[in-house]
Amino acid sequence: MLEDMRLFATIVEQTSLNKAAERLNLSQPALSRRLARLEAELEVDLFRRIGKRLELTAAGQVTYEFALELRRFHASYLKKLNAYKSSEAHIATIGASLTTLQTTLPGLITAMTEKHPNLEIKAITGKSHEIAELVKDRKVDFGIVASSAIADLAITSLPLFDDHLMLVLPRTHIILERTHLEMTDLNGLPMILFAPGTWYRTLTDEILKKYNLKPDVRMEIDSFEAIIRLLSACRAGTLLPKSYLREQILIDNDLFVVRIKELEETKRTTSLIHGDPAWLAPSTRYLIEETAAYFERGSSRRKES
Known part of the structure; x- marks a missing residue:
């Protein structure tokens, strides 16, 4: 009964058999058979089928309310049961x-x-x-x-820390001969960037677009370590999240971090x-x-x- 009610509640909440089947990792025909068997056991129709759309009957609404109560009861039971389990995770x-x-x-x-x-x-x-x-x-x-x-x-979301982008350059880079760098200095600057598809690269692209900057992107790599190791050899810069830039990484690779106010505002x-x-x-x-x-x-x- 518990499993049948879980499947039924998922169908109601996903509003379609196809979506529910995908969520439950079942085939749509298999889920249809489970629903038909439940209706046969209860001897009521739980849904009215209007084309491909499912609409709860009055009996279906009562059953869904029961399914929710059963879910809450089961969660409460598991919570009490967990109190008897070890607090030491393996x-x-x-x-x-x-x-x-x-x-x-x-x-x-x-x-x-x-x-x-x-x-x-x-x-x-x-x-x-x-x-x-x-x-x-x-x-x-x-x-x-x-x-x-x-x-x-x-x-439930629990904030841990804020991060932002930082400009990283080899200590021997000629651009560091200037006493002050601004966002415009990224225009045409040889750079190695992280490969597209992550929040960090999206944030990088957004800040470059915001200030209409077009750096000379030499490489796109999906490894921070590889980027760090290649900067000096390629005489290029990069934008990396502050959370990655440990002091020892900078020392070992002879790198320098440039503070630019606009980059510090790219909070994530x-x-x-x-x-x-x-x-x-x-x-x-x-x-x-x-x-x-x-x-x-x-x-x-x-x-x-």
Whole structure:
């Protein structure tokens, strides 16, 4: 009954069998058979079929209200049951974008595994909306995305830190002979940029378009590390998120960061997202709290410096 009510509620909420089948990872014919079997067992019609559109009958409305109550009851039960489970996680699966994977996760994973030697962390990459779906479908424990909020009532967003772009150049670059650089200096500047398709590259393109700038783009690469290593050899600059630019990276690659006011205004909030707290195991809630504390400490250190 619980599974039948879950399928029925999904059909109602998705407003079509096709959308519901896709969400439930079932074929449309299989979902139709499950619905027909449920109606046969209940001996009522749950929907009126108007062309391809489904409209709830009065019996269907009562059944949907029951399905919602059953969902809430089941979530409450799981929440109480989780209280008896261990708060020590052995495996954590985190969803993150490719840029987040390179900028944010290395330090977090190092800190987590140092504190919890038995913890195994897995990461799944994707765009922000894809990570949100993984969170909703409970395929990841939580996600870290470059967004201040996800427009979905089933997802909770917890802001972690603000990020912005910074101009990075080899210390020997001739342009650094000037005492002051402005946005217009990016026009025609040889640059290596991250490959298209991420929030970071989108932000880069937006700022270049806003100021009508056309740098000389020599390469587009989907690895921050590769970009960093190639800057001196190509005598090129790049725009990188502040969160990636650790002091040791700059020292090891003989690079210099140029502060430009307009770039510092390209703020982007990175947030942790998770699903219904009732579905979170105590170990997951603990890791979420640990993650928030880790970034809060990092933010405090940056303000002090």
